[in-house]
Each structure stands twice: as C-alpha cells, then as structure tokens.
Amino acid sequence: MSAMPPLRPLPLPPERLYAVCDPASLAFETTADLPDTEEAIGQQRAVESIRFAIGMRHRGFNLFALGPEGTGRRSLVMQFLEHAAAGTATPDDWAYVNGFADAHKPAALRLPAGRGAAFKKDMEELLAELGIALPAAFEAEEYRAKKRAVEEALKERQEAAFGAISKEAGEKSVALVRTPVGLALAPMKGDEVLSTDDFDKLPAADQERFKSDMAGLQETLEATIKQVPLWERETRAKVRELDQEVVAYAISHLMEELRDRYADLPAVIAHLDAVAKDVAENVGDFVDEESRKQGTGALRRYKVNLLVNHGATSGAPVVYEDNPTQPNVIGRIEHIAHFGALITDFNLIKPGALHTANGGYLVMDARKLLMQPFAWEDLKRALKAREVRIESPGQSMGLFSTVSIEPEPVPLDVKVVLIGDPMLYYLLSHHDPEFSELFKVSADFDWRMDRSPENVHGLARSIATLVRKEGLRHLDRGAAARVVEQASRDVEDGAKLSTHMASLADVVREADYWAGRDGAATIAAGHVQKAVDAAIYRQDRVREHVHEEIDRGTVTIATEGAVVGQINGLAVLQLGNFSFGRPSRITATIRFGHGDVVDIEREVDLGGPIHGKGVMILSSFLAARFGADGPLSLSASLVFEQSYGGIEGDSASSTELYALLSALSEVPILQTYAVTGSVDQMGRVQAIGGANEKIEGFFDLCRARGLDGSHGVLIPATNVKHLMLRHDVVDACARGLFAVIPIETVDQGIAVLTGLPAGEKDDKGEYPSGSVNRKVQARLAAFARKAEALGRRGEARNGRNGKGE
Numbered sequence: 001m002s003a004m005p006p007l008r009p010l011p012l013p014p015e016r017l018y019a020v021c022d023p024a025s026l027a028f029e030t031t032a033d034l035p036d037t038e039e040a041i042g043q044q045r046a047v048e049s050i051r052f053a054i055g056m057r058h059r060g061f062n063l064f065a066l067g068p069e070g071t072g073r074r075s076l077v078m079q080f081l082e083h084a085a086a087g088t089a090t091p092d093d094w095a096y097v098n099g100f101a102d103a104h105k106p107a108a109l110r111l112p113a114g115r116g117a118a119f120k121k122d123m124e125e126l127l128a129e130l131g132i133a134l135p136a137a138f139e140a141e142e143y144r145a146k147k148r149a150v151e152e153a154l155k156e157r158q159e160a161a162f163g164a165i166s167k168e169a170g171e172k173s174v175a176l177v178r179t180p181v182g183l184a185l186a187p188m189k190g191d192e193v194l195s196t197d198d199f200d201k202l203p204a205a206d207q208e209r210f211k212s213d214m215a216g217l218q219e220t221l222e223a224t225i226k227q228v229p230l231w232e233r234e235t236r237a238k239v240r241e242l243d244q245e246v247v248a249y250a251i252s253h254l255m256e257e258l259r260d261r262y263a264d265l266p267a268v269i270a271h272l273d274a275v276a277k278d279v280a281e282n283v284g285d286f287v288d289e290e291s292r293k294q295g296t297g298a299l300r301r302y303k304v305n306l307l308v309n310h311g312a313t314s315g316a317p318v319v320y321e322d323n324p325t326q327p328n329v330i331g332r333i334e335h336i337a338h339f340g341a342l343i344t345d346f347n348l349i350k351p352g353a354l355h356t357a358n359g360g361y362l363v364m365d366a367r368k369l370l371m372q373p374f375a376w377e378d379l380k381r382a383l384k385a386r387e388v389r390i391e392s393p394g395q396s397m398g399l400f401s402t403v404s405i406e407p408e409p410v411p412l413d414v415k416v417v418l419i420g421d422p423m424l425y426y427l428l429s430h431h432d433p434e435f436s437e438l439f440k441v442s443a444d445f446d447w448r449m450d451r452s453p454e455n456v457h458g459l460a461r462s463i464a465t466l467v468r469k470e471g472l473r474h475l476d477r478g479a480a481a482r483v484v485e486q487a488s489r490d491v492e493d494g495a496k497l498s499t500h501m502a503s504l505a506d507v508v509r510e511a512d513y514w515a516g517r518d519g520a521a522t523i524a525a526g527h528v529q530k531a532v533d534a535a536i537y538r539q540d541r542v543r544e545h546v547h548e549e550i551d552r553g554t555v556t557i558a559t560e561g562a563v564v565g566q567i568n569g570l571a572v573l574q575l576g577n578f579s580f581g582r583p584s585r586i587t588a589t590i591r592f593g594h595g596d597v598v599d600i601e602r603e604v605d606l607g608g609p610i611h612g613k614g615v616m617i618l619s620s621f622l623a624a625r626f627g628a629d630g631p632l633s634l635s636a637s638l639v640f641e642q643s644y645g646g647i648e649g650d651s652a653s654s655t656e657l658y659a660l661l662s663a664l665s666e667v668p669i670l671q672t673y674a675v676t677g678s679v680d681q682m683g684r685v686q687a688i689g690g691a692n693e694k695i696e697g698f699f700d701l702c703r704a705r706g707l708d709g710s711h712g713v714l715i716p717a718t719n720v721k722h723l724m725l726r727h728d729v730v731d732a733c734a735r736g737l738f739a740v741i742p743i744e745t746v747d748q749g750i751a752v753l754t755g756l757p758a759g760e761k762d763d764k765g766e767y768p769s770g771s772v773n774r775k776v777q778a779r780l781a782a783f784a785r786k787a788e789a790l791g792r793r794g795e796a797r798n799g800r801n802g803k804g805e
Contacts, residue, residue, distance in 0.1 A: 581697020
C-alpha cells in the first residue's frame with residue numbers, strides 16, 4: 001500500500017522554490033571560451049523531420065514547420081536547406097521567347113545554368129548585326145542590279161506586249177492612246193486620230209471596217225491588260241525570292257554560328273530556325289527607314305525574356321518569399337498602355353517565387369500566404385500539376401478584356417516549406433483535404449527541452465555564437481547561469497529550458513546594454529537580472545495600478561484575520577507578452593434548498609465552459625462525500641467578488657470548494673492565505689498554469705501591507721516542479737516571512753486554511769468531533785431534518801385536504 005500524504009503539509013524549503021544553475025557547473029570562465037555552434041538544441045524531432053523531407057524527392061513530401069514564433073523555425077529550416085542545396089546540381093535557366101506559330105502563346109525555353117544569359121546576349125547581338133548587315137546587303141550594287149534586271153524584265157515584257165498591239169493597230173490605221181482612265185483605241189487617218197465628227201463623215205463601209213478591227217484589237221488589249229497583274233505578281237515573287245536569297249546570304253554566317261553554339265539544344269535550334277524564317281518574311285522591319293525610326297517595337301518579337309538566370313548560382317536555389325502574393329508566387333504578366341489600350345507580349349512576363357526556386361527550395365510564411373487572395377489555391381494547383389502556369393486572377397475569371405497572352409507552362413520541381421503556428425497546421429489538416437496530400441511531412445518544433453547538462457552547454461554555446469555574430473560582450477559563468485535560470489522561468493519548469501531563442505537572445509542583448517552602461521568588459525549575472533527587471537518594469541503599468549487599487553481598498557482583498565465563506569483566489573492576467581498574478585476574493589453562501597450549487601458567474605454568462613465544469617466537479621465531490629445516504633438539502637452560491645469580466649479555467653475550483661466547506665461548517669478561513677488549484681471528484685488537487693505569477697502576485701500584496709510570517713500560498717503539490725520564483729520571494733520564504741505550501745488533497749488544504757483537521761470517516765461513517773467534515777456533516781444533517789419535517793407537514797396537509805374532498 002502507498003503511504004498516505006501528511007494531513008498538515010509543511011512549507012516548501014527555499015531550494016525547491018527556485019532551480020538554481022550553479023555557475024561552478026559550467027566548464028568555462030566566459031562564453032569567449034566556447035566555440036560557435038549552428039546545431040539546434042532541443043529540436044531533435046524537428047531536425048529529423050527536416051532531413052527526411054529534404055531527402056524525400058517523391059511527390060507531395062513538402063514540409064510544414066510548425067511551432068511557436070521565436071523557436072528558430074525559419075533559421076533552422078534555412079540552415080538545413082542551404083546545406084542540402086550546396087550539394088545539389090544547379091537547375092536550368094528558363095526563358096520565354098516569341099511563339100512565331102502563335103504570338104499569343106509564348107514558348108518556354110530550357111537552357112543549362114548560365115547559358116540563358118549568354119543566349120539572350122547572343123540574340124541581342126544578332127539583332128544588332130542584322131540591323132547593320134541587312135540594310136547593307138540591300139544597298140549593295142549587286143542586289144540593286146539583280147532587282148533592276150527583274151523589274152526591267154517586267155517592263156520589257158509589258159512594252160513588248162503593248163508594242164505588238166500598237167503595231168498591229170497601226171497596220172489597221174488604229175491608234176493605241178493613253179487616256180486618264182487607261183489605254184484606248186481610236187481610228188486614224190494618216191498620222192492623226194479621227195474625231196467623232198470626222199469618223200461619222202466616213203463612208204459606211206470604212207466605219208464598219210474600223211469597228212470590226214477595233215473590236216478585235218480591244219479583245220487583245222483587254223487580254224493583255226489582264227496579264228499585267230500576273231506579270232507584276234510574278235515579278236514581286238522573284239523580288240521576294242531575291243530578297244530571301246540576300247537575307248539568307250547576309251545572315252547565314254550569323255545564324256550558323258549560333259546554331260553551332262547551341263547545337264546541343266534542339267529547342268533553341270528550332271527557335272533560331274523560326275527566327276531566320278520570320279526575319280526573311282519581315283525584312284522590311286530591318287531595311288525600311290521608317291520602321292527603323294519607330295524604334296525596336298517591331299523587333300521585340302526576336303528578343304529573349306530571361307525568366308530565371310542561374311549563371312551566378314552555386315547549387316540549388318533556396319528562396320524565402322517574404323511577401324507571398326499570388327503574382328509573387330506564380331509570376332505575372334504586365335501590360336503597357338498603347339493608344340488607350342493595354343497590350344502585352346512575352347517580354348512583359350515576370351517570374352514568381354516558384355520560377356526562381358524551381359529545382360530547389362521555396363520557403364514561405366503560411367499565415368502570410370493564406371492571407372493573400374488566390375495565392376494558396378494557385379500554389380496547390382502548381383504543386384499538383386507540377387507546372388507553373390502564369391495567369392492573373394482576373395484573366396482566369398474572365399474579368400479583364402485587355403489583350404493578353406497564354407505563356408507555355410514551366411515544368412515544376414520544387415520542395416516547398418511552409419512555416420506557421422501549430423493551430424494553423426491543424427486547421428489546414430482538418431479543413432483542406434488537399435493539404436495532407438501536398439504537405440506530408442511536419443517538423444514539430446518544441447517550445448521546451450530538458451534541462452540536462454548537454455542542453456545547458458548547448459545553450460551556452462548558442463549564446464557565445466550570438467555574441468560573436470552581433471559583436472556583444474561575452475558573458476561570465478554567473479551571467480550564463482542566470483540566462484539558463486531565465487530559460488527555465490520562461491517555461492515555468494525548473495527541470496526544463498525554453499527553446500524560444502528569440503526571447504533569450506533579447507535578454508542577452510539587453511544585458512549587454514546594461515553592461516555597457518556600467519562600463520563592464522563582460523556581462524555579469526547582475527546585468528542579466530537588470531535586463532529581466534527592466535523588461536518587466538516597462539510592461540507592468542497595469543499590474544501596478546491593479547495592486548494600487550487593492551492597497552487603497554477600492555478592491556477588497558483581506559490579508560489578515562479569518563472569515564467564514566470567504567477565500568483569496570489567484571488569477572493570471574495576460575497582457576501581450578507580459579503576465580502577472582492578481583488576487584481575487586471568492587465568497588460562498590449556504591441556505592436550505594434542493595442540493596444545487598449556483599455559479600453566479602455562469603448564470604450571468606461571465607463564466608466560461610471550463611470554469612463551469614470545475615464548479616460541477618466540486619458539486620459532485622460534495623454530493624459523493626456527504627450525500628451518499630440521501631440528497632443534499634442545501635443551496636449554495638459562488639461568486640468572484642468585484643469581477644467585471646469573463647472568468648475561464650478551472651484553477652479556482654479547489655478554492656471555491658474551500659469556501660463552500662467553510663460556509664457549510666461555519667469555520668472561518670484564514671485570510672492570510674491565497675489558494676490556487678483545480679480539484680477532481682475524488683478531492684485530489686490538480687496542477688494549474690501560471691503558478692509563479694500567482695504566488696508572486698499575492699506576495700507583492702502581502703509585502704506592501706507588511707509580511708509577518710503568517711502569509712502564504714497553497715498550490716497543488718504537482719506544481720512544485722514548475723516553481724521558478726523571483727529571488728525576493730525565495731528570500732522571504734527563507735526568512736520565514738512567507739510560505740509556499742504544496743497541497744495534494746482538499747482535506748490537507750482545508751486543514752491549513754482553518755487550523756482544524758479535516759477528519760476522516762470511521763467505520764460508522766462518522767467524522768471525528770471538532771473536524772471540519774464533522775461540522776459540515778452536522779450542518780447538512782440539520783438541513784436534512786428540516787427537509788424531512790417540511791415533508792411530513794406537507795403530507796399531513798395533503799391528507800387533510802384529501803379528507804375534506
């Protein structure tokens with residue numbers, strides 16, 4: 001059998017109120033003796049998850065790093081990613097070029113790392129060379145002679161055809177004359193064209209002959225005129241062939257040089273062939289003076305939009321996107337104003353983080369990503385399709401009528417890491433079915449670690465690394481030990497250390513400031529303490545005002561004497577990053593009733609569900625202990641006096657039970673004590689949060705009124721390991737002016753608070769005379785007798801009424 005806990009527990013000794021870190025246990029004089037470290041301490045589980053996610057190249061094994069802000073999530077993730085990226089091959093460059101087959105669908109070109117910039121430069125030089133070579137080629141005498149020959153051939157052909165008609169007409173005394181509306185036939189007499197009057201004076205036979213001859217000639221003339229456009233078309237075709245020959249000759253050496261340079265890239269060769277063909281078809285853009293004066297607008301289609309350039313990248317890219325908007329993640333298509341309209345082309349395509357991180361790692365803040373419209377959905381779409389498709393939200397929803405383009409999607413191979421708090425991870429897991437498919441690995445960062453010698457040494461090395469990195473003063477052993485103690489205080493556990501390195505780093509930085517104020521070469525323990533105290537002072541205005549109102553009597557809290565049904569409870573107020581304990585007066589009243597316990601806070605909707613649960617548990621305890629033989633004939637009311645806000649949590653349930661027992665037994669409770677702790681149905685006192693702040697809050701009040709050795713706080717025994725009290729509280733306890741008493745059961749607590757034993761049942765079910773439980777039992781028995789008497793009276797009255805009927 002296990003030993004029964006003592007009925008009257010003793011106050012805790014000073015060494016159990018604060019887990020001291022002995023400076024002598026640290027194997028260095030100052031942190032200057034310690035080497036730097038980049039190792040994560042206390043995050044082995046998260047480290048293994050990160051390594052696993054990096055090593056898993058299969059689909060969907062992206063990483064979500066969850067944990068409290070300040071635990072080093074981002075720095076640790078980036079450290080491992082950068083190390084892994086250094087040993088990975090550098091990914092390819094990506095560029096967009098004109099889709100000559102369909103200008104609205106730019107083509108994506110993939111080039112080995114570093115060759116994208118070279119290709120862009122080569123194309124720029126090609127355009128510059130073409131701007132010189134082509135005009136020169138078309139201004140050359142050889143080209144002009146060949147073009148003149150083609151044009152002269154057309155002219156000679158026309159002259160020959162019309163000359164033959166003119167000769168035949170002359171033989172028939174018909175003239176071929178040019179008029180404002182074209183060529184015409186007219187009768188002649190000698191060398192002169194007959195007028196209409198002269199023609200009418202001719203004999204009828206001559207007129208008929210002229211008409212017949214002219215009709216035949218007219219048919220021949222019309223047939224020849226119809227042939228002229230065909231001849232001109234043939235001539236233009238010959239000129240085009242000549243132009244293409246000239247272009248081919250002028251650019252052949254330039255294009256061959258590029259083809260040889262990129263012979264290992266079929267996609268680039270295909271693009272160069274398309275460029276050569278388009279240049280030949282649109283040579284006027286290079287030759288015409290007017291086109292050249294209009295700038296490079298027409299020549300933009302030959303440029304290269306280098307989307308991703310890894311020429312200076314060593315290994316895989318590691319990208320942290322601080323502003324994960326939808327355009328910043330998947331890219332965007334910009335527009336320019338042109339004659340009142342918005343137009344665009346492939347040169348205005350801008351990359352997103354997915355492009356720059358392609359082939360490597362992309363890190364983003366989950367909360368920022370989810371706050372941006374469309375960003376989360378488009379990221380999931382890209383990861384599922386394994387390609388990046390640039391499309392604006394308005395375009396995808398059909399809201400914009402501007403001219404736009406549809407760039408060819410870029411194949412995607414990226415490891416995405418999201419960083420967020422645990423609640424966000426759990427919400428996504430529960431509400432988004434795609435989340436678990438795409439982020440199969442979680443790196444769970446712990447907020448605390450064991451206070452082992454290895455972790456203490458690791459923390460000291462981390463401090464040394466910070467000091468060197470930021471140029472701070474080094475810490476001596478005493479200062480380092482004080483930081484270790486503060487790390488335990490931050491997690492409210494003397495056997496644990498905080499992994500919230502951001503707050504510990506701030507303590508070191510502030511301690512460096514105070515060391516500088518003192519002109520010290522190294523940071524001492526006093527400087528660390530000064531930093532802690534100063535940080536509290538900057539934030540404790542509200543706490544000071546709360547305690548001031550209690551000191552002035554505006555808020556009634558008794559710290560002397562004894563009162564029936566009244567007890568000092570303890571609560572914690574959280575204001576930003578600062579929390580403090582505040583005493584509260586809890587009262588209980590008892591009356592004859594039907595066994596109900598009224599929680600006034602709950603009745604007026606100021607009590608939360610957990611607080612209501614605590615009250616129901618203490619009601620169950622009362623019923624189990626004192627109502628085994630029949631229902632309780634009482635009604636009770638509980639209230640937090642002068643409380644005007646919400647009450648939540650069950651940490652005051654034992655306190656409320658003590659007040660009820662006091663009111664039932666009519667035994668006063670010592671007001672020199674304050675109490676915290678929840679209770680179960682068996683009367684065991686259970687651990688609560690904020691034990692340090694609660695004890696210190698009541699201590700400050702008692703010290704302001706004068707400590708005389710009678711004051712103290714009752715806490716659950718299971719909270720003793722969490723104690724890291726202020727030095728002034730520990731010192732007062734050491735001198736016997738204040739006490740922290742661990743409580744395991746309600747019976748222990750009521751004995752301390754009243755000075756009377758709680759009492760245990762004997763074989764007859766009776767409690768010892770003079771005990772608190774005996775007095776409660778007697779009071780409840782009196783209520784029961786009263787209820788029985790009232791019941792008999794009611795039965796008698798009902799009997800008389802029945803006879804009367």
